[in-house]
Amino acid sequence: xxxxxxxxxxxxxxxxxxxxxxxxxxxxxxxxxxxxxxxxxxxxxxxxxxxxxxxxxxxxxxxxxxxxxxxxxxxxxxxxxxxxxxxxxxxxxxxxxxxxxxxxxxxxxxxxxxxxxxxxxxxxxxxxxxxxxxxxxxxxxxxxxxxxxxxxxxxxxxxxxxxxxxxxxxxxxxxxxxxxxxxxxxxxxxxxxxxxxxxxxxxxxxxxxxxxxxxxxxxxxxxxxxxxxxxxxxxxx
Amino acid sequence: xxxxxxxxxxxxxxxxxxxxxxxxxxxxxxxxxxxxxxxxxxxxxxxxxxxxxxxxxxxxxxxxxxxxxxxxxxxxxxxxxxxxxxxxxxxxxxxxxxxxxxxxxxxxxxxxxxxxxxxxxxxxxxxxxxxxxxxxxxxxxxxxxxxxxxxxxxxxxxxxxxxxxxxxxxxxxxxxxxxxxxxxxxxxxxxxxxxxxxxxxxxxxxxxxxxxxxxxxxxxxxxxxxxxxxxxxxxxxxxxxxxxxxxxxxxxxxxxxxxxxxxxxxxxxxxxxxxxxxxxxxxxxxxxxxxxxxxxxxxxxxxxxx
Ligand SMILES: Nc1ncnc2c1ncn2[C@@H]1O[C@H](COP(=O)(O)OP(=O)(O)OP(=O)(O)O)[C@@H](O)[C@H]1O
Ligand SMILES: [Mg+2]
Numbered sequence: 001x002x003x004x005x006x007x008x009x010x011x012x013x014x015x016x017x018x019x020x021x022x023x024x025x026x027x028x029x030x031x032x033x034x035x036x037x038x039x040x041x042x043x044x045x046x047x048x049x050x051x052x053x054x055x056x057x058x059x060x061x062x063x064x065x066x067x068x069x070x071x072x073x074x075x076x077x078x079x080x081x082x083x084x085x086x087x088x089x090x091x092x093x094x095x096x097x098x099x100x101x102x103x104x105x106x107x108x109x110x111x112x113x114x115x116x117x118x119x120x121x122x123x124x125x126x127x128x129x130x131x132x133x134x135x136x137x138x139x140x141x142x143x144x145x146x147x148x149x150x151x152x153x154x155x156x157x158x159x160x161x162x163x164x165x166x167x168x169x170x171x172x173x174x175x176x177x178x179x180x181x182x183x184x185x186x187x188x189x190x191x192x193x194x195x196x197x198x199x200x201x202x203x204x205x206x207x208x209x210x211x212x213x214x215x216x217x218x219x220x221x222x223x224x225x226x227x228x229x230x231x232x233x234x235x236x237x
Numbered sequence: 238x239x240x241x242x243x244x245x246x247x248x249x250x251x252x253x254x255x256x257x258x259x260x261x262x263x264x265x266x267x268x269x270x271x272x273x274x275x276x277x278x279x280x281x282x283x284x285x286x287x288x289x290x291x292x293x294x295x296x297x298x299x300x301x302x303x304x305x306x307x308x309x310x311x312x313x314x315x316x317x318x319x320x321x322x323x324x325x326x327x328x329x330x331x332x333x334x335x336x337x338x339x340x341x342x343x344x345x346x347x348x349x350x351x352x353x354x355x356x357x358x359x360x361x362x363x364x365x366x367x368x369x370x371x372x373x374x375x376x377x378x379x380x381x382x383x384x385x386x387x388x389x390x391x392x393x394x395x396x397x398x399x400x401x402x403x404x405x406x407x408x409x410x411x412x413x414x415x416x417x418x419x420x421x422x423x424x425x426x427x428x429x430x431x432x433x434x435x436x437x438x439x440x441x442x443x444x445x446x447x448x449x450x451x452x453x454x455x456x457x458x459x460x461x462x463x464x465x466x467x468x469x470x471x472x473x474x475x476x477x478x479x480x481x482x483x484x485x486x487x488x489x490x491x492x493x494x495x496x497x498x499x500x501x502x503x504x505x506x507x508x509x510x511x512x513x514x515x516x517x518x519x520x521x522x523x524x525x526x527x528x529x530x531x532x533x534x535x536x537x538x539x540x541x542x543x
Binding site for chain 2: 051053072073074077078081082083085088089091092093094095098102103105148152
């Protein structure tokens with residue numbers, strides 16, 4: 001279980017300070033929790049704060065009751081937090097197999113790596129020895145990113161817009177990736193998404209707007225309102 | 238051969254035993270074993286210079302030649318000339334390399350001057366590794382020169398690696414390409430401590446359809462210094478591409494000076510150069526997989542130089 005208590009984040013923006021998150025509190029205790037909200041509302045910032053990449057200027061983070069606010073990225077990863085980046089990182093020289101092995105924390109056999117790649121819809125043979133460099137397309141890179149967190153399959157996994165750039169291999173397969181992952185880990189999966197079909201599988205939906213939690217409730221409570229206000233005037237507030 | 242020499246051979250040539258095929262092992266200036274084969278002849282030079290002549294017949298298909306150099310004495314300096322005569326149509330793998338283990342206080346130095354005369358339609362893969370070790374204060378110095386003449390429609394692929402223990406090196410590679418010839422160079426260098434490495438490539442694309450692709454990847458750590466200079470001359474309808482990619486760490490210094498010269502309107506020449514520290518987001522990504530910052534750094538460098 002993950003708990004965020006009164007998280008605030010202020011970024012130094014030139015000479016001025018920019019408040020990006022303001023008093024965000026939420027709990028992730030269900031299998032699937034979705035965060036949604038307008039572009040620039042602070043969702044990825046929140047994901048980075050959970051992973052330890054950014055340090056909140058206010059508030060505390062608890063993982064299974066332990067205060068992890070002061071822990072490094074590495075320590076959090078070792079306690080079971082995984083984070084699939086919105087914009088995956090490219091590496092000159094590291095191959096897909098290297099990266100997935102590092103994620104798994106051990107040397108994987110070719111067939112194990114292939115297993116993860118086919119789960120994300122990549123024909124493994126074509127990718128296993130490729131470098132994770134600029135020659136991969138955006139969608140390929142995104143799938144490999146998802147494969148890295150699959151290979152970890154730990155207690156809490158944060159996906160930052162996993163659907164972005166992914167074609168019609170599609171939502172159904174992506175959703176089955178989440179479901180298999182949950183079946184394996186019995187952990188919690190936090191998905192940042194703009195897609196109705198992903199929000200549809202969430203046990204809970206949190207709406208972030210302007211750096212604050214605007215709504216937080218079960219899917220049944222939150223989704224109808226989101227769909228009704230499709231053009232989102234409500235979200236802008 | 239003692240354990241130390243075996244270790245050096247393993248480092249530079251992946252050799253666990255006497256290699257199959259043709260070979261010449263040079264140890265502290267002496268020939269320590271030589272074998273010619275029906276297709277590949279190794280002979281002492283006809284002039285007074287140290288070194289060998291290697292004749293590769295046109296019948297050669299998929300054979301290899303190993304010519305490692307091992308130095309285990311301190312204060313030992315040599316200049317060795319090896320000439321390769323590769324006949325039209327041959328297909329050969331050449332594995333060279335130099336390992337110096339210098340336990341003493343004085344400098345040991347090896348300069349290998351390799352000249353390749355590559356015939357028409359021949360295929361050559363040339364693999365060269367430089368390695369140094371030894372706890373003494375004496376420096377290990379290697380200054381390899383590679384001179385390549387590529388005949389029409391021939392191809393030479395050169396992999397050159399220097400990962401450890403070479404205190405000072407100036408690596409000079411010159412190539413002249415005839416029509417349709419192809420040159421591929423992959424260089425990998427890691428320097429640390431107070432090491433110095435300079436690389437100097439010069440490629441003349443003379444014939445129509447000649448092409449060169451030169452890629453250098455290097456990591457400069459601690460107080461080491463690297464210099465990369467390159468010049469490609471396009472003298473006809475040809476294409477040249479070069480890439481110099483350096484990761485800089487700690488207090489290291491890296492200079493890259495690429496030059497392209499197009500002497501024909503049909504020459505297509507491209508150079509890419511990038512020098513920078515390891516990207517923060519690469520470290521972070523690997524840390525989110527549970528690696529420490531140092532482990533992440535090691536993995537990134539290992540991948541980059543592999
Ligand atoms: N270091 C920074 N300095 C200044 N502003 C920043 C910094 N980092 C993020 N921001 C701003 O913070 C806001 C929130 O960014 P964030 O990436 O968290 O948004 P998001 O909700 O993930 O958006 P999207 O849906 O587009 O992915 C944006 O306005 C962004 O420009
Ligand atoms: Mg975002």
